[in-house]
């Protein structure tokens with residue numbers, strides 16, 4: 099089982115991780131706004147995440163940590 103941890107403080111809501119995730123299991127959380135005024139990314143379903151780390155690699159703000 100893998101999952102990602104998004105540090106919402108650093109997320110700028112660019113959506114690159116959402117686009118790159120091959121399992122389509124990341125969204126921008128519509129219910130949360132961080133201190134910068136962005137909706138941070140969040141994992142929707144841990145059971146879908148493979149831990150491939152594509153999201154973490156593409157994130158320009160290094161806001162994603164992958165746990166495997």
Ligand code: SF4
Pocket residue numbers: 101102118119120121122123124141146147148149150151152153154164
């Ligand atoms: S590690 Fe891979 S499967 Fe998991 S959320 Fe990131 S891009 Fe998607």
Ligand code: SF4
Pocket residue numbers: 104108109110111112113114115116138139156157158159160161162
């Ligand atoms: S790529 Fe990084 S900064 Fe962009 S939405 Fe995803 S977590 Fe946020």
